Amino acid sequence: MKSYRLMIDCPDQVGIVAAVSQFLAEKNASIVEANHHTDRDAKWFFMRHEIQADSISLSLDEFKTAFAVLAEQFNMNWRVVDSSTKQNVVLLASRESHCLADLLHRWHSGELDCNIVAVIANHDHLRQMVQWHGIPYHHVIFDKENKQVAFDEIKELVHQYSADTIVLARFMQIFPDELCQEFAGRVINIHHSFLPSFAGAKPYHQAHQRGVKLIGATCHYVTAELDAGPIIDQEIVRISHRDTVEDMVRKGKDCEKSALARGLRNHIEDRVTIIGNKTVVFD
Numbered sequence: 001m002k003s004y005r006l007m008i009d010c011p012d013q014v015g016i017v018a019a020v021s022q023f024l025a026e027k028n029a030s031i032v033e034a035n036h037h038t039d040r041d042a043k044w045f046f047m048r049h050e051i052q053a054d055s056i057s058l059s060l061d062e063f064k065t066a067f068a069v070l071a072e073q074f075n076m077n078w079r080v081v082d083s084s085t086k087q088n089v090v091l092l093a094s095r096e097s098h099c100l101a102d103l104l105h106r107w108h109s110g111e112l113d114c115n116i117v118a119v120i121a122n123h124d125h126l127r128q129m130v131q132w133h134g135i136p137y138h139h140v141i142f143d144k145e146n147k148q149v150a151f152d153e154i155k156e157l158v159h160q161y162s163a164d165t166i167v168l169a170r171f172m173q174i175f176p177d178e179l180c181q182e183f184a185g186r187v188i189n190i191h192h193s194f195l196p197s198f199a200g201a202k203p204y205h206q207a208h209q210r211g212v213k214l215i216g217a218t219c220h221y222v223t224a225e226l227d228a229g230p231i232i233d234q235e236i237v238r239i240s241h242r243d244t245v246e247d248m249v250r251k252g253k254d255c256e257k258s259a260l261a262r263g264l265r266n267h268i269e270d271r272v273t274i275i276g277n278k279t280v281v282f283d
């Protein structure tokens, strides 16, 4: 069923829910799903509506024009998207295949409603798996002495494919600040620890050394500060003294796949709003 997704955030005040509900009712909009939240500390309001597109007689552009009047009154940040317009997603990978394979399967089975338009990797061994899915594979070679050349090639490919979202599926290169800025809120990473614990390299080794009883994975937006961007989703699993690092890597991979898939799904369904370095997720 085709729907329109209306996402709003604005300074909190009494009357927003009533005003938006009244607007939608006057347009005969059939509300499929409605969520709202108030961040009391920030005094900021968040709302997401999914409405049945064929319940209103307006086109998307006419709906936007009409809603803009209400949005102005409440100083809203807002957007309306057509659910039938799928996002173009580019996946980036390095050596590890589990997250890439999991996303490809979820996409192939229809669970992820997006267009995976390309895979870009700094190693070539995942090519056959990707091409089995009929997806273009680009091996971008990283010269340790000059990584900018590789990132320029990645940026060119992202534009060539008109990517809306970039997913780092265990891509193990640090994104330059310039790309973090240009694609702010559109690059999603899976870090293989329950952040903020064990940021940086080899988190499972760090966790084993610390003797923790829980490990996990964190899906977050990529920012210039490594592994510190707004968290979209997390998953954990219990471990014990009996677990070796290899056991933790094995158990942790299931956490990584779950957190990344949920995080990406919520992102492409327009369920995530970023506020400061946090998110509101209407899942």
Ligand SMILES: Nc1nc2c(c(=O)[nH]1)N[C@@H](CN(C=O)c1ccc(C(=O)N[C@@H](CCC(=O)O)C(=O)O)cc1)CN2
Binding pocket: 168, 171, 172, 173, 174, 175, 176, 177, 180, 189, 190, 191, 192, 200, 201, 221, 222, 223, 224, 225, 226, 227, 228, 229
């Ligand atoms: N600007 C950002 N870039 C990336 C982020 C991020 O949050 N901000 N997340 C990382 C993922 N990551 C851990 O999840 C991570 C990846 C790579 C490294 C790292 O030190 N890489 C080395 C090269 C390693 C190699 O060549 O195998 C490096 O870039 O010098 C640390 C953490 C993805 N990028």
